[in-house]
Amino acid sequence: MTIQTTQPQFRLEQKRKITGDFPGPKSTELNARRAAVVAKGVASAVPVYVADADGGIVHDVDGNSFIDLGAGIAVTSVGASDPAVVGAVKEQVEHFTHTCFMVTPYEGYIAVAEKLNAITPGDFEKRTVLFNSGAEAVENAVKVARLATGRNAVVAFDHAYHGRTNLTMALTAKTMPYKANFGPFAPEVYRIPMSYPFREENPSITGAEAAQRAITMMEKQIGADSLAAIIIEPIQGEGGFIVPAEGFLPAIADWARENGVVFIADEVQSGFCRTGEWFAVNHEGVVPDIITMAKGIAGGMPLSAITGRADLFDAVHPGGLGGTYGGNPVACAAAIAAIGTMEEQDLAGRARHIEEIVTTRLRAVQADLGSHSVIGEVRGRGAMLAIELVVPGTNTPHAEATKAIAASCLQEGVIILTCGTYGNVIRLLPPLVIGDELLNDGLDVLEAAIRAVT
Ligand SMILES: *Cc1c(COP(=O)(O)O)cnc(C)c1O
Numbered sequence: 485m486t487i488q489t490t491q492p493q494f495r496l497e498q499k500r501k502i503t504g505d506f507p508g509p510k511s512t513e514l515n516a517r518r519a520a521v522v523a524k525g526v527a528s529a530v531p532v533y534v535a536d537a538d539g540g541i542v543h544d545v546d547g548n549s550f551i552d553l554g555a556g557i558a559v560t561s562v563g564a565s566d567p568a569v570v571g572a573v574k575e576q577v578e579h580f581t582h583t584c585f586m587v588t589p590y591e592g593y594i595a596v597a598e599k600l601n602a603i604t605p606g607d608f609e610k611r612t613v614l615f616n617s618g619a620e621a622v623e624n625a626v627k628v629a630r631l632a633t634g635r636n637a638v639v640a641f642d643h644a645y646h647g648r649t650n651l652t653m654a655l656t657a658k659t660m661p662y663k664a665n666f667g668p669f670a671p672e673v674y675r676i677p678m679s680y681p682f683r684e685e686n687p688s689i690t691g692a693e694a695a696q697r698a699i700t701m702m703e704k705q706i707g708a709d710s711l712a713a714i715i716i717e718p719i720q721g722e723g724g725f726i727v728p729a730e731g732f733l734p735a736i737a738d739w740a741r742e743n744g745v746v747f748i749a750d751e752v753q754s755g756f757c758r759t760g761e762w763f764a765v766n767h768e769g770v771v772p773d774i775i776t777m778a779k780g781i782a783g784g785m786p787l788s789a790i791t792g793r794a795d796l797f798d799a800v801h802p803g804g805l806g807g808t809y810g811g812n813p814v815a816c817a818a819a820i821a822a823i824g825t826m827e828e829q830d831l832a833g834r835a836r837h838i839e840e841i842v843t844t845r846l847r848a849v850q851a852d853l854g855s856h857s858v859i860g861e862v863r864g865r866g867a868m869l870a871i872e873l874v875v876p877g878t879n880t881p882h883a884e885a886t887k888a889i890a891a892s893c894l895q896e897g898v899i900i901l902t903c904g905t906y907g908n909v910i911r912l913l914p915p916l917v918i919g920d921e922l923l924n925d926g927l928d929v930l931e932a933a934i935r936a937v938t
Pocket residue numbers: 616617618619620622645646647648717721722750751752753754778779
């Protein structure tokens with residue numbers, strides 16, 4: 485039997501168009517209104533205001549059309565107005581917008597839990613709880629792990645990003661802008677070394693050896709008996725799209741299992757087909773005890789989830805988990821629709837196709853520019869791809885070049901995000917529905933910007 489996949493349908497023309505100088509007059513006016521009322525602690529990467537968005541295109545209020553290579557930070561994988569998501573949301577809001585699952589429950593929540601239990605790795609019995617944000621999912625994964633194990637300590641990795649609430653700030657590695665002067669932070673959080681192949685002192689260290697380095701530290705400095713959970717992004721997001729060396733994740737997961745430590749995979753950014761599989765852990769067959777999900781889950785509606793071993797979740801007393809809005813019915817309807825689109829359009833396959841196009845092109849530019857270019861490494865999986873930029877001929881992070889490239893792409897109508905502990909990583913997170921032509925147009929612009937700084 486051949487599986488028929490459908491093609492995305494777009495409302496907006498999938499074409500880049502820059503009308504003149506921008507931010508244009510309407511965005512400039514909105515920026516002025518904003519400055520008077522919105523706290524400057526909330527920063528925006530792009531100074532234009534959105535009027536409409538669909539597929540791989542974002543329209544601003546001044547008539548510019550940008551190619552979206554960020555998807556609102558890996559959220560709108562099915563596009564920002566996927567007809568299935570829009571239809572499901574409309575249908576749901578006409579009936580009820582909220583009742584609170586903890587007061588009068590509804591089917592949508594159960595349907596999402598059934599779906600997540602089915603698509604997450606592991607063939608054991610599972611339970612799911614729904615929340616609103618990635619940080620909230622992470623907080624609750626740790627709550628479950630602590631209660632179920634009766635232990636306190638939690639391990640997180642160098643370069644990790646897990647959110648901006650108090651516990652998740654503690655788990656996050658980078659101080660500026662996420663933590664500086666926002667403490668004191670939650671106790672009993674320990675940080676251990678990641679596998680970061682591009683920046684290892686010993687470049688030939690294997691994934692298993694990097695895992696042993698981390699395990700020795702956990703055993704010597706914390707003690708397995710005190711350790712409730714290890715939380716890790718299988719591909720680190722904000723930290724720089726760091727893909728650990730092969731064998732690293734399985735070795736950490738094995739050690740956790742042998743020592744009764746809950747292995748939490750934070751797939752808030754890497755989940756839902758982004759890396760070419762449902763979840764990034766699938767690439768190495770790693771089965772987490774608990775998996776945290778958000779971003780791509782519901783086509784842009786705020787929803788997050790934790791799914792994992794039933795025995796861990798069922799240790800928690802009734803009323804111990806929840807929240808007023810968690811598993812909002814509109815967000816649940818959107819999630820069912822978005823996951824349906826991922827299946828119908830084989831967006832995991834699309835992500836692998838995007839990887840092929842992007843890495844082929846970027847590695848060709850890297851080879852062409854030779855060893856004295858700003859491209860240190862092209863890496864990532866699926867449509868979670870990155871370029872780490874260095875001062876030519878060295879390993880020194882080149883944050884200025886990274887900023888300059890992102891700025892010149894924006895001037896040409898391409899939205900590009902950056903990340904990384906050293907601010908020197910360009911990350912590509914296009915909506916998975918983006919067409920080849922539009923993607924290639926965006927890559928033309930990116931390529932020209934890279935050549936211009938070299
Ligand atoms: C974005 C992110 C979070 C936090 O999610 P929010 O919805 O912003 O709270 C947590 N973990 C990872 C890996 C993320 O990328």
